[in-house]
Amino acid sequence: MNYFKTATNEFLLVRICAVLMFFYTAYIIIFITSTPSIDYPIWKSFFDEITTKVFTLVFVSAFAFHTWHGLTAIGQDYLHTDSTFGRLGNLSPLIYSSYRFICAIIISIVFIWSLLIIW
Secondary structure, three states, X not given: OHHHHHHHHHHHHHHHHHHHHXXXXXXXXXXXXXXXXXXXXXXXXXXXXHHHHHHHHHHHHHHHHHHHHHHHXXXXXXXXXXXXXXXXXXXXXXXXXXXXXXXXXXHHXXXXXXXXXXO
């Protein structure tokens, strides 16, 4: 019973992240379409606004969370010991753990790099 509660919460969190990413995309599209001409000073001033910085931070956080859960689901489907490819014997847990570690490193690097760019 506890598994279903956790899975439902994760499902809802992933969907909430998708909605947040949609709103950010709409925010950027509205800015681009409502600005007659965009050059570097206009683009820089747009991203210097605290609203845009916070909204970008929310987007990057939602993107990282959404990506982590998506990649974890892929790993569980194809690399976990109970999956088709997981029947590699003792090698399967090592492959699955390595996959999750590499995904975590890449997502962390992109997240930190994005924070450095934003702020």
